[in-house]
Amino acid sequence: MDDLTHPDAFLASLRAEADGEDAGARLGRVVAGSLSSGLEVRLDHDRRLEDLAVGRYVVMKAGGRLFFGMITDIALDSTHPAFEKTPPDLDNPFLRQVYLGTSAFGRLHVSPLLELDEHDRTPRPVKTIPGHYTPVMTASPEEVAYVFGAEGVQRDAAGKTAHYFHIGRPLEMEDVKITLNLERLVERSSAVFGKSGTGKTFLSRLLLAGVIQSDVAVNLIFDMHNEYGWAGTSEGATRQVKGLKQLFPGRVVIFTLDPESSRRRQSNPDEVVTLPAERIEPEDLEMLAGVLDLHEAQVGAMYVMRRRLGPGWLSDFMNDDWVDAYGSQDPEALATGLKALAEDLGLHQSTLAALRRKLDRYWRYEFITTRSGERDSVALILEYLQAGRSVVLEFGRYGNDLGAYLLVANFLTRRIHQRYVEMKERAFGRSSDEPKPLVVTIEEAHKFLDPQIARHTIFGTIARELRKYNVTLLIVDQRPSGIDPEVMSQVGTRITLALDNEEDIRAVFMGVSGGQALREVLARLDSKEQALILGHAVPMPVVVQTRAYDTEFYRQMGYAEEEELEARFQQNQALMRGRQRHRLT
């Protein structure tokens, strides 16, 4: 791998200007195109369309530069329309050989992505295109590896230290590792998209493992379906895969909303999360308006109650005894109970009654506690995060309850973000005092980032303010079209597995220059283990065959199997005993 990416060997290939030498890899020549719409490449007559695929890289060497492009469309063309209407006699082998590839030929559409200068070898976005009839070659593994950079800690284009995480390999290139720049991945919000069953969770877990191992950020993971913490399910041969806690026992803590479920799954949670009722603010409930079907008047009523009744508003309001007794102390009151409360607050009684009815289901969640003196989960999570430990919050049985998921995720994130803002402002630019960068992973993200509510929820705010306060999102979702376009435009890195829906595909490319050209590539991903990565963390869009989440991966993440540990233990023991005996004799 290293000698493949050796700059001198690479440069030598860059200087070998085209034509004869690389005839074996030559696909055709650039015949038309523009920077904005991409290049048209006429296929050489000895090249078969069947051997090509969208998503593959090509290189074009011209004028001391190496241009990288991706095949984004493949078409049939002919020199004359009559070839379509009246095909020539192809039974004659000679005619067949002459016509195919010459009169009737293949055409590629290539999107130019990057250029490398002979002197300055930094890959940069293309600002021009190769000239007419520049030969187009399949990119060699060396060239692709050079652009993406080797795995591990390297210097990036700007000279900063960067962790490059191996995410997979390009299509049809066995030995090339595609790497993501993790610093850049967490610098802005990122997203993993894909229809259900394509492996979003698997890929997110892979990314998170990379982030945790390299320690570029701490994570707060809202684990809706209990897939990240202790163990996850796999559709492969092994039914269970190791979760983050198993891979990084010292760097991951598991919080749970549902201790019973966690115990059943032997997930060994470290802490149980509770939401003290007196801390729940109307803002926390407001974003549930859609799920709860709350009307504007009912949302308004919550704010009025918070203002008039103080922090205990929710406990009081949901307490039947308190409501029934309301106003009974006042001898002059004309009414008691809900009616009196409504009159006092200047609200309709029916509004309050409906609100109580709608909130009732939530009120019965076990994690909402009215007891005082409970440990403050927010402070606890924050403590762990600042100690550099990532937090996985398992939802247990609440994972199937969207309302609970939204409530808890919003409740916690709002407060943690708040603290981050305070810490960051207090640090006042001294980087040593700044809070550790935090990545908040949310599944079913379109529920938080729906255009209707994205403005009100903390997640919309985080996505929009970028890395200002060291908090970014990892959005995991299957309906990118349901996400507020304004939020989408701020997503730095998009990792997209197979998507079917046209709107979703369009949404993925929102705010990406030249994105439309990649649509065909995305629409034709395999339904498993293939992803299109574009954006901030990669120098150019890339289709990867994602790496396996297996024992080899565990080992690279520093995990040792029990037998291995046992063996190591035996070895150490033997060593020590041997020495002792040696010393004794």
Add this chain to the structure above:
Amino acid sequence: MASPLGRVLRSSTTIFTFGSLDNADLPAFGALVAAEVGPTWVYGLVYEVVIQDDPFVRQVVAATEGLTAERIEDMRQRRQVPVEITALTVAYRQGDRVYQRLPPRPPAALQPIWACDETTTAQVLADFAFFRTVLNAAHCPSEELLAASLRRAAACRPPEQEKAYLLEAGRELARLLAADLPRLDAILRRLAP
């Protein structure tokens, strides 16, 4: 080049016609022939062979009796007028270089005309610039001529290069005649081995 095929009867910039008395050794359609013009050699492709009648032939044809095989052979060998052979000028050589374009001057009258051997044919027709000259010639059966000359040129090459040469020629034609498919198809069919 033992003896010439004949001598020039008339010529122009684009064609030259020569007479031959030797009926038995007429050049084939599409064959490459050459004439020396000062410091250059002019090359042409044979496209027309005309055997004209004369009074004797007419008499013999009219007299139905006594037409033996010997008589016929004698009439053919000792003709009163020569067989007229016309070639389309396609190239010339100056020194070692072959130029596939019209020569500065056509061959003069009575200049001897020579048949070209395989090496010369392969060399002179190695390039495909002469296609346009042939295709644009209005006075000759250009499709037939081009196909015949290319097949002959292919046969003058080593056997392993024969097919590649024809394919390459075919592709060049496909490029030139992209807008005239019936014509292209006609030539390729005649070219097919």
